Amino acid sequence: MADELKVMGTLRRRALDAARLLLEESGAEGVQLRAIAARVGSGVATLYHHFDDKDALLAALAIEGWGELARKIEEAMASDRFAHRIDGASTAFLGFIRRHPQLYALMQTEQALAANREVRAAEQQAFASFQTAFRGDERVPPERVEEISLVIWVLGRGIASAVLMQAEPGAADELVRRVISGFGFLLSPRFAG
């Protein structure tokens, strides 16, 4: 509320940044057009010259989020910190959820975005990146790649939604730990389904 530097950077860009900040500060509730306009130092009506409506703004935010997630996944797979690409991709995925819970919730649970084709395409893109981690892994038969990566992807959605329900942040970490531990056990040969 003090900075308001109107100089440089398209207003669209700055509005998205402000929205992202508001989202992380105060959750989805906090993302209000008047609040964004105040941060950016513009009038509310101005925002409508850069976005069709609020949903379009949220959609742009979500699309950027999926892109960011895809990039993180690819970086992790490229790095040599992990024994398997699957581990890298999964770690990047979970890390993103833990680091940006509000953003991921928006990307994932906002009903209004479900109908948006571009958002869906962006998620498909991210999922495609994730899938490549499973393709070529000797433990995964090629015809199962899609199914198996889908399971982990969906489990990630579940973890995110469970995490958001937790009131205290510590509980969230513990929850994630337990889910991963349990999942690991299910995958181990000890468990004969």
Add this chain to the structure above:
Amino acid sequence: MADELKVMGTLRRRALDAARLLLEESGAEGVQLRAIAARVGSGVATLYHHFDDKDALLAALAIEGWGELARKIEEAMASDRFAHRIDGASTAFLGFIRRHPQLYALMQTEQALAANREVRAAEQQAFASFQTAFRGDERVPPERVEEISLVIWVLGRGIASAVLMQAEPGAADELVRRVISGFGFLLSPRFAG
């Protein structure tokens, strides 16, 4: 809008029924106090004598939902249609999600309810019922019961949120099928994690 039978049944009960109906007809967007009041044939202000506010109404809806789910799980476990109690509980869980996607979404993703202690307790209760399906199963070591049931529970959340994102209903069924198939494969001894 034609019935409006004011006779019998506390208004609270009828308001909840109307809300539930609105939820299933038109999604969370459709659950509006004025719409509920119209259905029930009362003024809007009257609703405030039965619920603290809208969130309290939604919370009551969610609590009933969790109770319903717990009941379904227990019925399925008691029946003899399933080889293992785990199968019964899981089927009941998934069936509930598929049959009441909007309600489950409310129970699970509505941010406002995350802070509500009674809603959380109701979910804990339902989860506890679910957990008993794993307790005593010869394939699950006792010390792993909690973790493993948690994984399935969280996976269910993920399935629900993924299903809600699907535009066409057919795609949702296909998605659920693929996730379950993939999960089944991961559990099979063929996959050595």
Add this chain to the structure above:
DNA sequence: AACCCTTGTCGAACCATGTTCGGAAGGTCT
């Protein structure tokens, strides 16, 4: 009966937030 207190009800207003309207300021093209 007269009095009060609680409960349920309501229309009207209040308020926050997304949205639209009409116009102003500045640039570019002809």
Add this chain to the structure above:
DNA sequence: AGACCTTCCGAACATGGTTCGACAAGGGTT
């Protein structure tokens, strides 16, 4: 200069949650 486009804005509008003040019905209490 004139026409036109983009960017911008204050003000008003629409919707939906919420509060206010009042009215009616029932049940004690005196």
